[in-house]
Amino acid sequence: MIKQYVDSIRRESQYKRVFRKWLKGEIPDNQLRADQRAYIQKTMKARMKRIKRRFRRQVELHMFLRNITVKPIGRLLRPLPVNWHEDFADGISYPHCPACDELAYQKDHCVFCGRRFSQWDTITGSGK
Ligand SMILES: [Zn+2]
Known part of the structure; x- marks a missing residue:
């Protein structure tokens, strides 16, 4: 044992x-x-x-x-237009957050920093 x-x-x-x-x-x-x-x-x-x-x-x-x-602080700041530019070198412009430059997954606000987007225009691709 x-x-x-x-x-x-x-x-x-x-x-x-x-x-x-x-x-x-x-x-x-x-x-x-x-x-x-x-x-x-x-x-x-x-x-x-x-x-x-x-x-x-x-x-x-x-x-x-x-x-x-x-995110609450970003939500309080004034809305900015979405930033469109290429991300993956494939010739396609993707919407980016103007504040933190991450991909925009939502149409009204950034999921990362909470910044609101003023306008979302997919036809001109400018976001203005
Ligand atoms: Zn952001």
Whole structure:
């Protein structure tokens, strides 16, 4: 009972040592045993999951802060005409926000900075 427990701890510490060496690049992929490879894959998957969760939380916080600060301020500023110019070098002019120069996904306001657009004229393509 106790011996099994000690053995499992010892095996885990060996796996950790192999994992650290693999991270440094001292052990190439083809020299790993199948169980070591499985341990490394499991650990890396868990790490990626943690990193992705942290990144998603940071993005959500950033978007929340932008939605309560940047967009209301942009909404209060005076409306500007839409800026038409090429974006992908395909000869087609796309509407852009005059304030932040991002693509305009809405006809009345910018989804990124909240700036309102004064007019939307697709026939002349000038936005004036
Ligand atoms: Zn904008």
